[in-house]
Amino acid sequence: xxxxxxxxxxxxGSMADIAFLLLIFFLVTTTIETDAGLDxxxxxxxxxxxxxxxxxxxNIFTVNINRNGQLLVEDEILSIDKLRERAVAFLDNGGAPSxxxxxxxxxxxxxxxxxxxxxxxxxISLKNDRETKYSTYITVQNELxxxxxxxxxxxxxxxxxxxYVEMEAEYLNPExxxxxxxxxKEKVQRIQGLxxxxxxxxxxxxx
Amino acid sequence: xxxxxKKKDGEVPAVSTASLPDIVFMLLFFFMTVTVMKDSxxxxxxxxxxxxxxxxxxxxxxxxxxxxGKPTKEYEKTFGTEPKIQLNDKFASPSEVGDYxxxxxxxxxxxxxxxxxxxxxxxxxxxxxxxxxxxQELRKVNALKVNYTTYxxxxxxxxx
Numbered sequence: 330x331x332x333x334x335x336x337x338x339x340x341x342g343s344m345a346d347i348a349f350l351l352l353i354f355f356l357v358t359t360t361i362e363t364d365a366g367l368d369x370x371x372x373x374x375x376x377x378x379x380x381x382x383x384x385x386x387x388n389i390f391t392v393n394i395n396r397n398g399q400l401l402v403e404d405e406i407l408s409i410d411k412l413r414e415r416a417v418a419f420l421d422n423g424g425a426p427s428x429x430x431x432x433x434x435x436x437x438x439x440x441x442x443x444x445x446x447x448x449x450x451x452x453i454s455l456k457n458d459r460e461t462k463y464s465t466y467i468t469v470q471n472e473l474x475x476x477x478x479x480x481x482x483x484x485x486x487x488x489x490x491x492x493y494v495e496m497e498a499e500y501l502n503p504e505x506x507x508x509x510x511x512x513x514k515e516k517v518q519r520i521q522g523l524x525x526x527x528x529x530x531x532x533x534x535x536x
Numbered sequence: 537x538x539x540x541x542k543k544k545d546g547e548v549p550a551v552s553t554a555s556l557p558d559i560v561f562m563l564l565f566f567f568m569t570v571t572v573m574k575d576s577x578x579x580x581x582x583x584x585x586x587x588x589x590x591x592x593x594x595x596x597x598x599x600x601x602x603x604x605g606k607p608t609k610e611y612e613k614t615f616g617t618e619p620k621i622q623l624n625d626k627f628a629s630p631s632e633v634g635d636y637x638x639x640x641x642x643x644x645x646x647x648x649x650x651x652x653x654x655x656x657x658x659x660x661x662x663x664x665x666x667x668x669x670x671x672q673e674l675r676k677v678n679a680l681k682v683n684y685t686t687y688x689x690x691x692x693x694x695x696x
Contacts, residue, residue, distance in 0.1 A: 459665030
């Protein structure tokens with residue numbers, strides 16, 4: 330059988346070279362961005378006339394970081410790997426006596442009357458020096474956020490049988506469907522209500 | 537001569553390279569999808585600290601980036617070795633941060649102007665003094681949502 334005379338075959342040998350050129354172009358002009366981190370809200374500027382709200386001393390958990398990266402927690406020196414434990418104990422304390430309006434029914438802490446009344450009242454106050462290294466600061470922030478996440482996970486597991494962190498990530502994911510989101514929103518907000526993140530940052534001391 | 541006699545005795549046939557472009561294109565598409573275009577070149581050292589409790593930054597168009605770190609080798613002579621703030625393509629002082637945020641905010645569409653996040657990409661060796669100044673500036677212009685951008689990892693690696 331004679332071959333029909335068609336268009337001659339085009340050589341594709343240089344195609345790989347062209348593709349490599351494109352590939353190398355993309356390699357040099359792009360970056361893989363890191364796009365994860367610790368989300369925080371800064372306190373709004375207060376109007377100078379307004380008196381600060383009165384907070385009971387026992388509801389405040391003070392954390393001080395000095396310039397050498399040492400921690401002073403509630404007036405005693407603490408190593409940084411114990412911080413999460415201490416923060417959890419403080420938040421989960423639930424010191425208000427049963428029957429009082431502040432009573433915390435879901436707390437599993439020691440119920441020490443000298444420590445925080447209720448997770449919704451408990452405030453962590455973080456203070457740092459101007460010379461503190463950023464990496465130390467991030468570690469401390471990470472541990473404090475971790476303490477909140479641990480407690481929220483515990484409650485979410487108990488109420489909904491699912492980790493809070495997972496639920497929140499799914500809620501914030503733009504690919505999640507709207508109907509699922511609505512349902513998650515309610516759950517996430519409920520857990521946030523049980524353990525609201527009250528992390529106040531005092532203005533940096535200058536000495 | 538027989539019709540079925542072997543031709544070209546002993547020679548290895550050439551390997552077809554026809555699928556090479558496909559393989560390279562696959563690589564190309566992989567890189568195109570996982571990377572983003574560089575919009576500003578970094579003039580500061582930017583080794584981020586590690587943290588484990590991270591949240592992903594969704595929606596890139598709602599993020600304003602601020603870089604902090606010590607100037608890289610080529611800028612060391614003119615700008616010294618103290619950590620500096622980089623906004624867009626140039627070094628800035630803390631007092632310029634507020635204006636920059638307002639300017640960037642004005643560029644965004646109206647409906648997302650209230651939900652912007654400021655991502656602080658800070659070198660782990662920077663001092664908190666500079667960060668505090670930036671935070672004060674951010675509070676002044678009411679840009680309260682911040683994200684301390686970090687690598688995912690064990691936070692205790694930072695302390696070494």
